[in-house]
Amino acid sequence: MRSFFTMGGVPANVDRPVHRPWRGVPAQDRVAERRSRLLEAGLELFGTQGFSATTIQDLCSRADLSRRYLYEAFPNREELLFALAGWIVEDAVERFMARVTDLDRSVEAVAWDAFGAFVDSLIDDPRRSRVLLVETVGISPQFETRRRALLEPLSDLLRDVGRTILGDEAPPWTDTDLTARALTAGALDLLVAHARGEITVTRDLLVLHLSRLFDAAAPVTSTEGTTA
Numbered sequence: 001m002r003s004f005f006t007m008g009g010v011p012a013n014v015d016r017p018v019h020r021p022w023r024g025v026p027a028q029d030r031v032a033e034r035r036s037r038l039l040e041a042g043l044e045l046f047g048t049q050g051f052s053a054t055t056i057q058d059l060c061s062r063a064d065l066s067r068r069y070l071y072e073a074f075p076n077r078e079e080l081l082f083a084l085a086g087w088i089v090e091d092a093v094e095r096f097m098a099r100v101t102d103l104d105r106s107v108e109a110v111a112w113d114a115f116g117a118f119v120d121s122l123i124d125d126p127r128r129s130r131v132l133l134v135e136t137v138g139i140s141p142q143f144e145t146r147r148r149a150l151l152e153p154l155s156d157l158l159r160d161v162g163r164t165i166l167g168d169e170a171p172p173w174t175d176t177d178l179t180a181r182a183l184t185a186g187a188l189d190l191l192v193a194h195a196r197g198e199i200t201v202t203r204d205l206l207v208l209h210l211s212r213l214f215d216a217a218a219p220v221t222s223t224e225g226t227t228a
Contacts, residue, residue, distance in 0.1 A: 047127025
């Protein structure tokens with residue numbers, strides 16, 4: 001998966017400036033280090049006091065950088081928030097995939113490990129779940145479109161893992177896609193409720209419930225014998 005921290009390239013017809021090391025640190029490393037500091041600032045501020053309550057100056061002060069460097073990395077707060085959300089999703093997916101091993105096990109056993117890693121990536125640091133699941137909602141119609149596209153790989157991943165585990169017994173593609181979308185939406189809503197303190201279940205109960213839902217829903221078929 002392409003990293004959301006990767007900086008865009010420079011068009012071939014634009015003269016590239018000569019970047020010289022400063023105190024032995026190459027320019028590209030300084031740019032990356034400033035970007036990382038801004039993302040860390042965003043995680044702390046968006047994840048604690050919220051996006052709407054965080055100003056550009058708050059971010060600069062937290063990162064100990066001038067406005068010039070913030071705008072060099074991100075044109076506005078929204079782009080910083082989107083980049084941060086992208087990194088959170090990327091990390092969660094990588095953790096999920098790292099636990100999708102030994103597919104000869106039962107669906108529930110694989111799901112327990114994979115969902116456990118995914119849930120842990122969000123609830124171990126409550127700032128992550130707040131940024132991804134709460135603060136990215138309601139920014140603007142344009143941002144909502146991008147947010148939904150950002151989360152799309154989660155249902156794609158769940159669908160593909162389910163089909164791989166079930167093998168020849170997997171339902172038609174449309175069924176597994178519908179199931180994956182429903183389970184992803186449900187899982188994210190549970191995590192939102194957990195982040196907001198609306199439910200007080202333990203981590204293990206949350207993971208167990210998601211695993212059993214996946215185990216029960218993965219084989220479901222509705223399209224066979226219909227004209228839909």
